[in-house]
Amino acid sequence: MILTVTLNTALDLTYRVRSLRPHASHRVSEVIERPGGKGVNVSRVLAALGHEVTVTGFTGGGTGRAVRDMLSGMPRLTDALLPAAGATRRTIAVVDELSGDTTQLNEPGPQISPTEWGAFLDRYEELLPGVSAVALCGSLPPGVPVGAYANLVRDARSHGVPVLLDTSGEPLRRAVAARPDIVKPNADELAELTGSHDPLRATQDARRRGAHTVVASLGPKGLLAATPEGRWHAVPPAPEHGNPTGAGDSAVAGLLSGLVDRLPWPDRLARAVALSAATVRAPAAGEFDHAAYEELLAQVSVTAT
Amino acid sequence: MILTVTLNTALDLTYRVRSLRPHASHRVSEVIERPGGKGVNVSRVLAALGHEVTVTGFTGGGTGRAVRDMLSGMPRLTDALLPAAGATRRTIAVVDELSGDTTQLNEPGPQISPTEWGAFLDRYEELLPGVSAVALCGSLPPGVPVGAYANLVRDARSHGVPVLLDTSGEPLRRAVAARPDIVKPNADELAELTGSHDPLRATQDARRRGAHTVVASLGPKGLLAATPEGRWHAVPPAPEHGNPTGAGDSAVAGLLSGLVDRLPWPDRLARAVALSAATVRAPAAGEFDHAAYEELLAQVSVTAT
Numbered sequence: 001m002i003l004t005v006t007l008n009t010a011l012d013l014t015y016r017v018r019s020l021r022p023h024a025s026h027r028v029s030e031v032i033e034r035p036g037g038k039g040v041n042v043s044r045v046l047a048a049l050g051h052e053v054t055v056t057g058f059t060g061g062g063t064g065r066a067v068r069d070m071l072s073g074m075p076r077l078t079d080a081l082l083p084a085a086g087a088t089r090r091t092i093a094v095v096d097e098l099s100g101d102t103t104q105l106n107e108p109g110p111q112i113s114p115t116e117w118g119a120f121l122d123r124y125e126e127l128l129p130g131v132s133a134v135a136l137c138g139s140l141p142p143g144v145p146v147g148a149y150a151n152l153v154r155d156a157r158s159h160g161v162p163v164l165l166d167t168s169g170e171p172l173r174r175a176v177a178a179r180p181d182i183v184k185p186n187a188d189e190l191a192e193l194t195g196s197h198d199p200l201r202a203t204q205d206a207r208r209r210g211a212h213t214v215v216a217s218l219g220p221k222g223l224l225a226a227t228p229e230g231r232w233h234a235v236p237p238a239p240e241h242g243n244p245t246g247a248g249d250s251a252v253a254g255l256l257s258g259l260v261d262r263l264p265w266p267d268r269l270a271r272a273v274a275l276s277a278a279t280v281r282a283p284a285a286g287e288f289d290h291a292a293y294e295e296l297l298a299q300v301s302v303t304a305t
Numbered sequence: 306m307i308l309t310v311t312l313n314t315a316l317d318l319t320y321r322v323r324s325l326r327p328h329a330s331h332r333v334s335e336v337i338e339r340p341g342g343k344g345v346n347v348s349r350v351l352a353a354l355g356h357e358v359t360v361t362g363f364t365g366g367g368t369g370r371a372v373r374d375m376l377s378g379m380p381r382l383t384d385a386l387l388p389a390a391g392a393t394r395r396t397i398a399v400v401d402e403l404s405g406d407t408t409q410l411n412e413p414g415p416q417i418s419p420t421e422w423g424a425f426l427d428r429y430e431e432l433l434p435g436v437s438a439v440a441l442c443g444s445l446p447p448g449v450p451v452g453a454y455a456n457l458v459r460d461a462r463s464h465g466v467p468v469l470l471d472t473s474g475e476p477l478r479r480a481v482a483a484r485p486d487i488v489k490p491n492a493d494e495l496a497e498l499t500g501s502h503d504p505l506r507a508t509q510d511a512r513r514r515g516a517h518t519v520v521a522s523l524g525p526k527g528l529l530a531a532t533p534e535g536r537w538h539a540v541p542p543a544p545e546h547g548n549p550t551g552a553g554d555s556a557v558a559g560l561l562s563g564l565v566d567r568l569p570w571p572d573r574l575a576r577a578v579a580l581s582a583a584t585v586r587a588p589a590a591g592e593f594d595h596a597a598y599e600e601l602l603a604q605v606s607v608t609a610t
Contacts, residue, residue: 015410015412017410020327020408021327021408022325022326022327022401022406022408023401023404023406023407023408024408024409025408025409025411026408026409026410026411027411027413028410028411028412028413029413031412031413062367062368062370062371062374063367065367066367069367090318092397092410094410096327096328099328101327101328102328103325103326103327103328103329103330103331104329104330104331105320105322105331105333105397105399106330106331106332106333107320107333107336108332108333108334108336
């Protein structure tokens with residue numbers, strides 16, 4: 001069983017409008033609601049791949065109830081979310097019908113109290129012994145200490161559970177020093193961490209800071225991995241046109257899936273790149289097309305660098 | 306007791322962002338949630354003025370639960386809302402901190418089934434006998450017949466209950482012919498109904514179409530009323546700077562309040578204009594400042610035309 005941690009879950013709304021114009025009034029022609037937050041997205045992809053997944057973190061309020069209601073209908077997915085007094089944030093993606101472009105509005109998320117944070121730490125300790133891998137994903141909600149992920153990385157490692165981290169900024173910087181098994185920054189997050197805009201140099205530097213493996217996501221240019229066994233660059237057969245929302249979360253799911261299936265690194269990277277490209281190609285944000293995934297998997301090129 | 310009908314209730318969200326830019330990602334710095342839909346807004350103002358109000362219409366889903374939770378804490382307000390299978394719509398007002406301007410995103414609202422509509426008609430019949438006035442407010446959700454307001458006007462009149470109508474388009478056109486006591490269109494709605502952009506001519510024309518009294522809201526220029534007792538123009542002392550959201554609903558509340566208090570028409574209009582201006586002046590959309598209302602009430606000028 002894989003454990004995913006989403007401290008700042010979300011109710012993701014996608015609105016379709018003809019064309020977004022500031023200071024005008026718009027009729028929304030279509031509303032799609034999804035449970036969200038990076039770890040929740042990762043979990044949905046893992047479950048779709050056939051893995052058993054447990055979701056933990058916080059939800060609260062009416063928006064949190066909506067998230068849990070939607071998760072409860074999904075096979076292979078276990079809800080171990082904890083209640084927060086504040087309401088789960090909404091994110092709104094406003095898609096222009098004319099241009100296909102997306103405008104994003106993100107609520108900040110609820111304040112987490114010290115008591116709530118303590119309850120989470122207890123739950124995390126209870127869950128770790130039964131787990132094959134853990135993913136720590138996304139931003140920290142207000143009230144959670146900035147060193148939270150560093151502590152969660154240490155806890156997982158002390159239980160012998162491999163841990164993947166996907167976050168940014170100061171929480172990433174602190175947690176890297178706690179020696180996570182895998183970090184998956186994008187190019188911007190990696191540059192912010194290391195000060196270098198050269199991905200090859202930056203992935204090496206991030207390893208020196210403590211991460212055992214660094215997998216940098218380079219958007220349409222695929223994944224660049226620096227691991228204890230070697231370095232690889234995995235690229236999709238062609239740039240995909242579509243909605244990139246959730247592509248990074250699908251890559252994380254691919255890496256975790258390959259980890260628990262004990263695939264060699266090149267095969268893990270191929271799985272992650274194919275899932276990511278299949279997510280961009282899918283019509284709904286954060287979904288992926290199984291047939292496209294299978295087709296792409298055979299076409300990803302992985303080269304040692 | 307005053308009855309308000311809001312067939313398309315809403316969960317009104319106000320988002321504060323620095324500056325809305327299409328196709329960019331925005332952090333929302335503040336989220337305000339309010340129960341909404343025109344009739345609900347009218348009810349909140351009536352209750353704040355000291356009137357007992359019963360709210361009916363439809364709510365559904367998690368958003369509907371949020372609306373009812375907020376209404377349940379409000380004094381003098383009775384919830385007689387009916388359940389709908391579909392979820393209550395959200396409206397989102399995105400306020401730019403830099404310009405102060407607002408961008409509006411409105412969900413369409415749930416489909417109402419024939420069974421749900423039938424249940425509403427039964428509830429409306431039950432409520433009418435105990436009522437001093439009824440307000441029919443806002444758009445019709447999908448599934449409600451376009452002649453709905455015409456029927457509700459006839460029902461109210463057959464019970465001897467005075468009825469105020471605030472809607473637009475074809476539902477307004479049909480309901481005017483059913484001889485409502487008061488209609489309160491804005492200038493655009495009145496022009497659409499009558500084909501005339503001259504408010505004086507258009508109010509007279511709307512009376513000929515069936516409305517006993519027409520009160521046209523002319524934005525910062527106040528209210529123009531054509532009644533069986535005469536015609537008046539009521540204007541605020543000066544144009545108010547602020548957020549006009551809800552100003553029209555406050556005017557409706559003022560007209561109803563003056564009606565049940567049996568004020569002469571000039572006093573009713575003064576109340577409506579003062580409430581409307583006090584709503585524009587208030588910092589939060591749809592709220593009004595009691596002190597500002599009292600001050601403005603003495604300053605509104607009402608002249609026979």
